[in-house]
Amino acid sequence: MLLKKIFGVVQFLARQGLPLRGDGSYELDGNFNQLIKLLSKEDANLATWTKKKTDKYTSKDVQNEVLRVTGQRVLRDIVSDIRSSVFTIMVDEATDISTTEQVVFVLCWVDDKLDVHEDFVGLYSTASLTADSLVAIIQDVLLRLNLSIERCRGQCYDGAAVMKGQRNGVATQISCLERQSVREVKIVKDAVDTTFELSKLLKYSANRKAEFLRLKEELAPNDPGFRTLCPTRWTVRSKSLSSVRQNNSVLQQSLSTFADFAKHDMETSARVNGIRSQMEKFSFLFGVMLGESVLGMAENLSCVLQSKKISAADGQAAAELTLDTMLKHRTDSAFTKFWNKVVKHSETVDVDEPALPRERRLPARFDLSGAGESYVLLTVKEHYRIIYYAAFDRVISSIENRFDQPGYKVYCSLENLLLNAISGKDFEADIQKVIEVYGNDFDQDLLRIQLDILQIPFPS
Template identity: 45%
Template sequence: MACSSSSSSSSSSSSFTLPDLPVDSPNQPDRFDFPQRPFGKTKVVHRSFQASWFKRFNWLHYNTADDLAYCFTCVQAVKTGKLKLSGHVKESAFIYGGFSNWKDGTRGFTNHENSGTHKSAVEVVIAIPQSTGDVGEMLFSSLMVERQMNRKCLLKIAENIKFLARQGIAFRGDGDEKDSNFMQLVYLRANDDSNFLHHLQRKSDRYTSPQIQNELLKLMAVNVLRDIAKFVQKYKYFSLMADEVTDISNKEQVLVCLRSVDDDLIPHENFIGIHSVDSIKSDILVAVLQDTLLRMNLPIQYCRGQCYDGAANMAGIKNGVAAQIAEEESRSIFIHCYGHALNLAAGDCIKNNRILCDALDVTFEMSKLIKCSPCRGAIYEKLKGEMAPDVPGFRTLCPTRWTVRASSLESVICNYTVLQALWEEARDVVSDCDTRARLIGVDSMMSSFDYFFGIVLGERILKHTDNLSKTLQNPLLSASEGQELVVLTCDTLALLRTIASFDLFWDHLLLLQTEKGVSDPCLPRKRRMPARYQAGSSSAGYHPESPKDSYRQQYFECLDMIVNCIQDRFNQPGYKVLKNLENVIIKTARGQDCKSELDFVVNFYKDDINSSLLRQQLDLLTTKFSTAEESPGLQCVVDYLKSLSLPQRDLISEVVILVKLILVIPATNAVSEPSASAVRRLKTYLRSTMTQTRLNNLLVLHVHKQRTDDLNLTACLSDFVSENEHRHALFGTF
């Protein structure tokens, strides 16, 4: 049986007879058992009307008696006499004869919806007011409907742009524009909206070009930055944070962030932007920071803190960025980023201690041998599955990461026998002499007690520094609280420097040595004292009596060195101001005399606080904590202030200002590091030609996900439409 076509659904005698349709709404049964029609000549397939078509095409009317579909809107328009047909056979099928070609139902319905006849019917039945015959009003009403549809389409385009920017997904694909991620997402959303699909099929005014994308991205990013600027301006004081990063196209980039404290005494760190610079000289970086503050409408007179790394261009005493900013605003205290400082302290300890330096160098060589060779990586996975399936895998030692040293050494200890078997098996399949020598060298070092002692001791010490580093990266942590954590960590490391602690460590080490098959410890070769030290000295020099004494000496040296390195790196000039601020609060709460600290603070922050009012309010703070069972610290005072309502805080408003000055100074440049990682995610090898403006806008929207979610797209599109008259004529007013 031949398939039923759209034009042969009824006899020629009744082809121009209007069907009897309901007056109010089309018949759309969703639970009707639609009859099957055969289609095809050689291979017959039975198909039926689909109830899902009602959702996509709300104008469909289904005749259950004849199994035919009609266009309810077109039939109503013809009945009014305002719609005249001129021999359009395909469109007549939806009006007179009925449509029944279910094989091509979706395509047929879509073509009819996009036809001029259907659009005219919509204007007659829906768009044009029925109560007036004024032509001007009819045309104006039709224009309003068209503009409303255009605005909805533009809003969907903007939503797609916002989604891709928020998720950090590339807009382009690896083919032409039609295959790009952006266009495919647009077409995906158009499947549920026939009006949007018709908009995309235009030859012009589609508003999907890369230029339009850039313009909308800029408007969205500017709105996010305006929101951040209003937030920082509201709470007055802020701190500057900056870091440098090189992107995939080998351009030097400077990331700028701001830290501020709200009325609830909660710190907020916000990424502001990324700037490409030709040089990282201090003068250029200062100009970038000044330009950023100018664009954000933030006076530098309210800058109370700076946090950068310890490079000479940033922390130089004479011409560094911190020094130049301090010349303009002396109250902008510079804090060497605690994360960088701790990383440098750990690096100093490792470099100046032979046994730790050798242990980490050999571990880094292992990382290269395993990770740079798929063959050795496969051998390692096979051996690990056979010998230690339940043990965590080997973790690469990355010299530039702050918190992976201890975990990498721990993974070596757990996989010791697996790694030894790996070097032995890998030597049999390697033909390159250089690689073979490296494998033999690593295997030899793993057999020595010195290396084993170094990784076990390094893992014990670096666990404390890695844990401290993770804590210092909390954006809510203030510089004063960070110093307390540093002191606590140093005290903990100092407690390990006892003979009893070493004895426990030594017993644990010997137990592991027996399990891993490492050689026994031995005394180092005795060396004669140099002649220049022998003159006038009767001492024969110190020689340990046993291997345990020799390694105990190195154990104590490592602990002394890591504690001294941390204390040296964290003994910063800016901490003097912080310490005085903190002592004013703590000593007052404890009822102790703080006259010297108070005089320093009043003199340093003379324009920020009312000295006479502050002294009066400090007495109130003393009275509040006079009955405390324990000595209150800074956090106790902060918690008390948070518990007060805003009107109640007016009683001790100057104390609140002091606490804000403490909290606004950051401990670690914690926001710049994730932002730098976001740069590498956005500007990849395939996106290396991205312009600086587009990168900056994408980065703002990607980093500030919550603010991007809360973005008012209507306001952005209102600014977009107001750019020229053509857009206003096309979209009207949002």
């Protein structure tokens, strides 16, 4: 009974997400020891037991072992239910506070009552986030859980190239195992990276943040404040870039003050001077305003797609509307308007004049004359026009690829099948598309009967 109580305390703290132990000399004040003391007041036997010098089964090793065994039992219970169903793999990578790369593994599945479950399986450390490493982790986890890849009917990852790469990406490699199953625009990347460094300067120093707020109140009291940049989600960065544009002069003045603060701190001084150098370039301002424009459109689409009530058809329509909007901005007249806007704004802040990059020699494989002459673009405006088009092309291509995936088309077919069945329309063409994908996963005749029944509780 005493061991059962001790193990119960460990399980209770784990269930509540509370730490068991303190740190170093404060370990006796940890939740586990204090809870044991509380229970000892009502149980004389437990109080006597905890006064023993050895064999109390309260050490950190015992606690960790109880947690490990309990976690395995919970995982076995979860997996036992999943084995009778098909499932979807959901994987993402993250870096913890100790800078250790970890892979988050979740399984999504539907039970016999058609209730959807998303069960967290575990965190797995990895020394590399290459596609091959992530695929190996996925295969290893499924093997340990005794789940067959043949039961996998979907994959859910973020938009990173390592995940969605058409040749060697994680999704492609997993699909090969079972067949059913803006960062490249440098000028925008540099603007985002510099904004992130600005965010860290202000976020992790109360003195620097206070100085920025003081200068803002003095120089631009009516402008919006600086918005910290999210380091993991590209589509929500437009507001942060917008705040950099609106607070450009205040930020530059703040950096001058920060440099004085950091005279005796070489690392911080180097960071401040590096950010100042970037913000004084016209290319930085252009990248900020271009990122604000392009990512703003992408963010609007992202918000629409995250709505709980949106259908696949509605999502497709929202994507097409966003693409149409972007294509309207991808014209010479739209660029000229944007260029004039950037140049006009550059006159109000402390940035250098727009200039061409340094001359570069034509690569030998393209130099038919053999003269080795250098080449340059015709004008500064032409140079930035190419960058402008490249940014929109990247985002347009990403959206088109995301909505042209086979899995999304299957999802649309399933949605059309249900909607047509509910409304009493002919769904034979839709059901054939679904059968082509899922084959013998279900009884086709029984499915048709159930679809006919749907018309009764959902009359048109």
